[in-house]
Amino acid sequence: MNLTFDHVHKHFGDLPVVDGFTSEIKTGELVALVGPSGCGKSTLLHLAAGLEKPTEGSVQADGRAITGPHPSRTLVFQEHALYPWLTLEDNVALALEFQNTPKKRAREAARDWLARVSLAGFEHYYPHQVSGGMRQRAALARAFVAQPQTMLMDEPFGALDALTRLSLQDVLRQLIAQEKPTVLLVTHDVDEALFLADRIVVFSPRPARVLREFNLAHRAKTHDLSGLAAEKREILRLLGIAVDGSHADADSDSDLALAA
Ligand SMILES: Nc1ncnc2c1ncn2[C@@H]1O[C@H](COP(=O)(O)OP(=O)(O)OP(=O)(O)O)[C@@H](O)[C@H]1O
Numbered sequence: 001m002n003l004t005f006d007h008v009h010k011h012f013g014d015l016p017v018v019d020g021f022t023s024e025i026k027t028g029e030l031v032a033l034v035g036p037s038g039c040g041k042s043t044l045l046h047l048a049a050g051l052e053k054p055t056e057g058s059v060q061a062d063g064r065a066i067t068g069p070h071p072s073r074t075l076v077f078q079e080h081a082l083y084p085w086l087t088l089e090d091n092v093a094l095a096l097e098f099q100n101t102p103k104k105r106a107r108e109a110a111r112d113w114l115a116r117v118s119l120a121g122f123e124h125y126y127p128h129q130v131s132g133g134m135r136q137r138a139a140l141a142r143a144f145v146a147q148p149q150t151m152l153m154d155e156p157f158g159a160l161d162a163l164t165r166l167s168l169q170d171v172l173r174q175l176i177a178q179e180k181p182t183v184l185l186v187t188h189d190v191d192e193a194l195f196l197a198d199r200i201v202v203f204s205p206r207p208a209r210v211l212r213e214f215n216l217a218h219r220a221k222t223h224d225l226s227g228l229a230a231e232k233r234e235i236l237r238l239l240g241i242a243v244d245g246s247h248a249d250a251d252s253d254s255d256l257a258l259a260a
């Protein structure tokens with residue numbers, strides 16, 4: 001599914017939040033949105049989800065204006081992704097049952113998908129009985145089970161520790177390679193964007209305006225980001241994080257500095 005933002009402006013009352021965003025996200029492309037807290041990134045996802053309407057301009061899916069939520073476009077959040085009173089299997093199956101898939105088929109698909117995210121054997125556990133990383137694996141299974149054409153991911157791994165986050169990035173990358181959805185990914189983690197994205201859009205503080213785009217489509221996807229050191233420096237510089245050693249926080253972790 002092609003997603004098009006065409007001169008999109010968004011105001012909440014008098015508050016300008018998005019200042020003229022134009023971008024075409026092609027079928028199967030993963031575009032990461034990076035920018036300071038509060039700049040308008042989640043708002044852009046909500047516009048693509050059809051939960052908000054642009055004040056000016058339009059957001060289109062395959063050339064048709066988005067007028068409301070649709071199951072072909074799934075939102076994935078960092079938490080509250082699973083119903084605590086349902087087992088992992090029921091949580092995943094529910095995404096299909098919402099679309100009127102017969103219960104038996106939904107359960108089979110749920111078991112398959114839980115296996116694909118390495119959760120075979122945990123189908124009958126409740127979310128509170130598994131680790132945070134396992135919960136987020138199940139949340140990915142639930143997001144993918146209905147095979148949406150577009151995934152709108154808002155800090156999906158924000159609540160995880162650094163190591164678990166890396167392994168979840170691997171799981172996500174593998175699922176994307178197999179399923180080829182179009183993905184808009186909001187992340188505070190510059191390394192995560194560099195690892196996963198075909199393209200990174202860096203935004204200014206609110207109202208969100210594009211500062212720069214980085215095209216990374218043709219590089220090998222590896223956690224060794226040494227080949228992208230120049231891009232990383234430039235992104236951090238655009239985000240106002242000192243990278244030249246002249247600032248007291250120059251060595252601080254990028255996501256910590258961004259969260260401030
Ligand atoms: N429904 C709403 N009504 C009024 N203001 C809103 C609404 N949604 C967002 N905003 C405002 O829009 C601005 C951008 O919010 P948004 O959630 O898009 O930022 P963000 O870039 O996702 O930030 P963060 O990185 O902290 O999640 C904020 O000032 C916020 O208060």
Ligand SMILES: [Mg+2]
Binds near residue numbers: 041
């Ligand atoms: Mg947000």
